[in-house]
Amino acid sequence: MPERSGLRNILDEARATLGHLLLHINVREVGSIEADKPLRLGYSIDCNPHTIDCSLSATGNSQEFHIASTTNQVTAFTEVIDKKIETDFQIDTAVRDIKDTCTVEVSSVECTKMTGDIEQLEIIEPSLSSEACDEFRLTTPKSQSVTSIPVKDGHVEEVDPSFHRAPKRGLDTIYNIPMKLSPTPWASLDRSFIVRCWDTLKNGASGNLGEETERELEMAAVFNRVDMTHVRRTKYDPMKRVLKLWPGDSLMRDKPGLRRCAIIIGLVKGTGKVIQVAMPLDNRS
């Protein structure tokens, strides 16, 4: 059965500990593959938005991992720090696991010996993809007097660590979404007011309907005390029985006489035609 990589274990642990986590992953160091030599593999993880620079290092042959934070601000990592995870660690397995499970690119690979002289050195350019890392092989060590290998800047797969998106203004969009009003229940309206509404509806409809069709007119709904200020358009939806009102922008002028009104909806039976009439209200209404 293939071993799980140290990174996977560590991520699982970290995931259980942290809410906001780890997005940038660089595999950075690869050490000697000689069985009796220490092997070191480090992961540098940027944990934005908290800007945690946490390096996870693994010593392969000792089968011990420990996580060291390079900053002191990472209280969330406290539980993970110094945690030892036993695993059989293989570089190739780790790279493969990272590629298979995380689809991250390995940004840089640095090969050094842990102690003493550098026996061999090979740096793969940081822009390497995971596939390229699969090709990574250590060469026969040669004595060199190099003590440190800077990690070069290079391409890292872009993973937005904070999902941050600058909000946009969308007043044009919201102005095109109508407000919706429910009809005023008949029971809450005075009889005299209903009669007034009916008369207003008939008068308003008379221009559009002949005498015969007027007999087919019925009052379907009344929307009482509708504030028409800054409303640029209205439409009744007979299926949902709601009145849609499209707001105008704040610069829209008040409509004279239409500040508060009752919107009366008439339906012509048989035709489905909708008649909409506005009845201005005075303060007593």
Place this chain on the structure above:
Amino acid sequence: MQLAYLLVKDVSEESWSGGLLVTDRRGLPLDFRYVEPIHPSRLQKLIYGSALKRYLLLDAIAATLLKTANPNAEWIFTSDPILLELNGEITGRFIAIGNGEKKPLNGVGEWRTEGAGKIILQIRPTGPPVQLVFEASSEKETEKIAQELSELSHDMDFAEPLDRVGEALIEICRNGRD
């Protein structure tokens, strides 16, 4: 008086968006801001695990919107109780609007408490009442807030603008795909 409506929703199976609408007491828009849909990658889902939704809702979307718009609203209505955690971050009280029971109460403005920080209120002339959840430490504070919301419900259907925010987000998402 200004009212704010904060909505964060999954606009499609794989993406989240959010909007903040500020209205006057009639429901007319004064300001509207939105965050374009966020599509968490496979890696992000893997790494964030079960914390992903919470992080997206609270930090990545809601907090960003509030910080940018900084509304001066008396009430901030939302549909998700998780956003109540933002109560105290800005001026105004957060109220989560949810579905109540089916049976209507006697009339608009009628309410009853269901424990501290939870009431049922009839805000529309017809149809079921809504359930309102908010932070309140006692029954007395709950009743005080319920009374204020009841008065507001006589002036306007204060849940309706939240639907508009949802429609606007869908519209924005649709236009983004065109």
